[in-house]
Amino acid sequence: MTEECLGNHHSSLMLAALRGNVSQIVQLKNCTDVDLPIDIDGRPYTALHAAASHGHLAAVTALLEAQADANGGVSASTGCRYPTPIYWAAMGGHEATVEALLLAQADPDLPDQDGQTPLYVAVTFRHLSVVKLLISAQANVNFKDDVETTALHLAVSRGYTEIVAAISGSNQVNSDQKQIQGASALHFAAQMGELFIALSLIRLSGADVNLESDVGATPLFLAAQDNHCELIDALTFFLADPDLSRNGQSPIYSAAKFGHSRAVDRLLRAQADVRHVTRYSTTPLYIAAQNGRKDILTALIKAGANTDDQQKQGASALYIACQKGHAAIVDVLIKAQANPDLQAAEGETALFVASQNGHNGIVNKLISVPAALDLQRISGLTAMGIASQNGHFTTVQMLIKATADVNGGSNQANSAPLRLASEFNHIEIVQALLDARADVNLARHSSSSAVYSAAFIGHSDIVRILVKSGADITIDSPESFSPVHAAVAGGQWRILHVLRELGVQISVETCEFLRGLALVLCLADSETVNRELTQMTFLEIDSEIKSPIIPSRSNQSFRNPSQTEHPDASTLVLNQSAQSLQLHSKLSAAGFTEQRASLQGAAADVLEHILRLRTSYDDIFIVGSYSETWGNNLVCVDGRTDSESDIDITRFVQGRPLHLKGICKCPLAETDSTVEYVAGHIIFPGYSANPAEPMFGSMIRPAVDRVSAFRLCCYPPIGPLQLHRVAKSNIPNAVLQLLTRDISTFPCHVVHAAPQGQAGNQLRVSTTFLERRLMRSLSTLQGQLFVALKFLVKKIIGRRVHGLKAYHAKTITFRMVEETPAEQWTPQNLFDLLQRSLNMLLNSVQSSYGQDYDDGRIMEHFFLSDAHLYLKGADRSTAQEVANVLREVIDELPELLTKFMKTLIPVSSAGLFYFHPFLIRATASHRCSVGVPSGKIATARNLHCSAAVRAASITEGQRFHRLASRKAARLLQVGQRVPESFGFP
Template identity: 25%
Template sequence: MLAGFLPVSDSTTRDKLCVSVVRLSVSSGHPATAYELAKTVRDAECKDQCCEIVIADGCKQSWRDTIADALELVSDSKRKERLYNYIVLTATRNGWRELLTRLLQTASHPNLRDRCCKEATLVAANEGHVEILSELLNSVSDPEMKNKCYRKGITGAAMSDQKEALALLLHTITDQQVKERCCIKAVGVAARKGHESSLSQLLAAIANPDSKIQSYKDATICASADGRSELVTKLLQEITDPVVRAECCSAAVSRAALSSHVPTIVTLLAALDDSRAKLECLKEAVVNAILDGRMHFFSDLLQTVPPELRHQYVQIGVRTSIENARSEALTVILRGLSDVQDPTLQGCKPPVSMSDPALLRLLNGDAVKRQAENLALLAKLHPEKGRHAALLKSIEAGHVSLAVSLLPYMARIDSSDAQGITALMLAARHGHDQIVHAVLAILADPAAVNAQDNEGFTALSMACRAGHVRVAKYLMDAGAELKPRDVQLASEGGHADFHAFLLWKLNGCPTETIPEIKFDLQQIRDDPNEDQTLSIALHKLLNSAGFTQQRVVFQTRMADFLQSLAKLLTKSEIVMTGSFADGWGNNLVKLNGRTAADSDIDWTVIVPGVTLHLQGGCACSGASIDRLSVDEGHVVLEVAAGSSPAIAADACGMRPAMDTCYAFQCCSEFCADRCSVLLSDHEKVHLVRATRPNSNSDLRVSFSFHEKKIIRQLNTIQGQLFILLKFVCKRLLPRLWRTQGLKTYNAKTLLFFIMERHRLTEHVWQPENLISLLKESLNLMLQFMTDSPDPDICMPHFFMPKAPLFVKNAGIGGNYLGTNAG
């Protein structure tokens, strides 16, 4: 009769219309009409859609008979199985036993019924429908599937504390091993929910002693995770073995600490008799709290720790904060020690040595970020001797910012160690001119500048022996007495220009002058044909020496392997940079993997726990972010950071000399437009210790990771041009004209500018153009120097054109030989 209301002749259109009418019927509460209409649909897909609509709304509206009838009309087997499973779960959840019985009896095959029963068993046990649960279990034919039903059912009953359902399941299972496996899995669920009655049923059903003890442990750990202290107390009473109890408490404390359940942790600690075991448990809690930044939990737990363990507890907190670079956590702990009212902590020795290397790294990072509270709190806790030892260690490790920040906490800056070495001497030896400048500014006794160590060396002697020109100048300006022995030390160290400068200082007049250059650059013959012929010959010679792109690939692979090995050994984010990692320029004679005697391997270590933000680069959100302004490629700090980027280590055995540079990671890239000239992908920049002339508190923006990528992508001609430029800057000019002011970085910068100039003319990079490219590069360098009014500036920075590159020892001025490379 219903078909008469749809006078549509086309059956396809009519069936689609029926789907819409069925949807309207069920939404209006007319399931019988919807079902009758679905029966008239001829297209199988449309009929299945209608039936699914009826079943979906029928399950919500409790149209039980209509649901079962609609299911029988579904023709697609996969859809029917899916709907069958859905109806079984719905009937189980709602307690529709008659519908469930009909479904179980009419399943298309036993496997489908068994699978649906497995899922429905969990629901029935969870809802406490004992009769339905029994029927589901009896309907399963496959033994393995029935065991899975038992596990599901017991877990569901334990989850909702359905004691009758749990009792039924435990009574039904005849295989003791199956029963125990099911109970062991459900113990943790019951304990976490705090269902003591169900937990008792489960534990009572476990007969094997070892399994029972393990179940008590699991239950204790799970109960601790949710802070169920009373249940934890009852469970621990059943664990009599001290070793097992200690293991259980350790794991349980760790879980309780994740959720900051202090009372539960107190309960667990009270169950242990051994102080050492208690301390091990506390260690887990402390580590979790500090790594997660939950310092309120740390402080709350401290109040409950047994008095005899509180100092060790604080020590663990301090150690964890330092090793994981958690400066804020360390601040909270030190504040507590500074204002402590607890008599058990008063008068105790400081929780960490102020000379601890990891602590010094953390404090130096704080100083760079202009955070001084940790240093102030530690200085308050340590005596003068400890502060002085920390000062010497920080100078030796190159932590310039920290060393300068420590100076105000020194009662006597001229104190010496067992070898008679003062802070001034140590800073002079390592070339930390900013520390020397800061020490001289506060030195109370002018005569202290000429103090000697046990071997008779002064600070000036040490600076002369190491060739630290700027340090020597500061010392002499402050009244340091220059002696012939100091001049001899500079000569023995191979510092020829410095030696000449010191002789001039000692004698009052120069003993030698820069020889007059009688070489007219205009007389250089410019013969393109001859240049091409010589270029090809030079190219072949460089090829025979190994300066090829293929050989560079092997060099860089070896560098990458050494870098991965270094990361593994040092457990730090250490990156190999410089010519060895670049592949080009580590040796100007041959490219064979060997480092030249006058070269080294450079490492960059990103200081953990410090991320800086640059104006013009940072896109981080947050009003509290301190964005640092960049001026001439440098960031100005409130404290000195160091003028030398790297810490040198002499060659040892087969290992070449090494320079290690500690850098501070920035959150973003910088000057992205300039980076994109030679790079398709960008890198974040970092800051290194390097100051401009006459500045004491700069960090330089470093693009060393960008440069490494660019140099590694050079073709053979570009790489050979770089070798020639580096040879000119490092070997030719110093030997011919005593021009010591140019560095490898100048050669690299010139190459980048030439690459930019010819980036659209790739045909230029041919063997016959090698000498003409070299001439072009040197002319560009002369143009840069001519255009600069400052004799200390040799060229602009490639990535930051407004930032000048200074010659070596720039800013010293006076009659120092070789300062001006021009």
């Protein structure tokens, strides 16, 4: 309190007390009320308050001799709570003043407006001598403030060891009191790793070592969770129960989950139960296997853990290790005689999940055990089937060599490996299965046949291979399930053309049926059928059905898919400026604008928030094209995800972050969590190079990729923020500032991916949050450039040669944004900007020719300057093929952009935006249920049946009403012959 604070309310006595002027106090004490207060911030303030707050002992003594109220007019009986003189003296650490006030019978337990007593405030300011004095005066050490916190809680939370000892030594202390969050002082000490404080609490005040907090955590649980090994020893020495659990999680489970090997060792010495299960029946061994902790796993097995314990969903430690790709863990478990054939709740085995994720090294280990090769899920899917579905060619080869059943060993043709490989367009796998004598006509004349699936989706190369290998494409009746019917149902007029070339014969009656079916589908809602059908229109399907094509059957040569397409020769190629404006206009009409992109970003953020609320887990992030706003759909920005795209969900594995050696600045980084950083990757053995767990979509639900990630404590140096790049960058300063902020806001992390030849030894540093920021900052023109580039890379280049992916298009876009001045981003320049982008990509590919490496690297990573981007699955010869295709695309750019514009669909007149979060919530929130029959084909069955019924009310032209009833009777009979599995929607 200063003189200025007194303002107009000061008095001579108040000033004398404030200054410690004893003689003036003596002169004034008989002519004024020594307890007359002034009001400061709504609180009474007397002369004794002023003298005590400044530690003027003589002034305090003089005022007390003048009969001043030792409590400054504050009384517990009034219910008013204001700071007392002893409160101010304790705050200032004025020991002698406190003692004088105590001798004058000042109440040491009167609280202030927040419920804090003189003892509490003395602890706050660490005045040990005052604390001891108040305790000796019988101050209430158990007094709680308004948030249920005692002076002891406060001292422990701040690490004031001497004060804790002083309070703990009080014979009245209750050290087991809980504050508002349900934790005792010992809980605080255990969580903070304060060994000496914990010992004081136990020895001096008898703190209960087994006391559970309101959320069920014991001090030992908290110490184990945070790897405080000395505390674990101390607590178990004082008989802490090592098996008391929090929501079913024991201390040893918690230590294993967070990778604290030393804590696990200490708990094992204390005889912790290694088979203690959580409420989900998960054991410490399981969680160690899941997180790839070989040291912990080995210790638990040595201590008697059962390697075949299964959690609630039936997964064993070996199962989860195989799913996550932890090869070293699998080795340990196999050596410990873990059963490789245990089946989870839906029938999956360790071999199944290893095959699902393409963990070839693990698959090889399991085959050598040997594991049963043909065990099925409930759906009938085998390891061979899931590997075929997911495109893991090497895995399929290994299973074939091990004599796994190439037909899936099931009567459920939906799960046949050949059908799944055909549906997902895995040409190499289809050929390998056929070479291994897979039954090409399994489920002949049904929608479960391989050729039906390929025809419906539009995989012309697959159709050719299957027919060449003997697939039956004949039509038994107009209403039968044949590849021709599939092509019409899927709107695949090119497949229809191929089938006619391959010799299929279409009768007049069948032709009439197919034309009616095509008309129905063409008029149907584009949300439930292939969009290409609505673009090509009924006339093209109808024309293809009726067109005379000379069959060539067995001598049909195989051609590049692009050779079967016949661009309209009459299309007028506009000059570059005009085509730029037209492309800009078409893209804008289809919603590729900043405003619609922002709406897409908002939808992603809301979905992310919903997932966090529904899972009660904050470390879930929506990333990838859905969240980056521009590439989620290459046809229209209306919230719906492209059939060839997916929604990426990253979930961080619980535990402490990894620290980058030589980059990390963390003062307390643990040695066992420090990793080597090399060229965009960390050295971290035991993990596979398969970053995602896919959940395939359907016509109504987008596909989902779930990615597990490990936190890093910091980012490596970020390229676009380095001074030499900032100096010449065209990225707006505001965006650079946002990137700088995001480095500290969004966690750097690593995912399961590695350079060529390093699978299982390295993990890739991900900059996905920085990429999202830059993508969301793109202008309309910049976003349109990216969309056009992505179309060219995925739909044109990718179908002519393997190697380039959408990530390359994104990186080129970032480079263009950084290198291109703002004034060049105009609608008239869009063609030129695209051409420059393709040339930039071509130059990058060409530059790899003369280098000393042959691992497919072609350019620097945009954000990590010491890292590179590679041609996926490519070598030096492939790079030359990619370069040749890029030159072709640059030459054909006007025609290709015209083709692109024809695929764009304008935003609806109402500006509709689709958002269906609960279609993917279950997929994102729970363990991936793999291998179910594809939604696409399942929908095709229903579509085929319902289309037949609907065709009863639609006929060609003016004959519609006259023929409707007659067709209805015939087609309803068709529907009644369809098996139940093909029931109507």
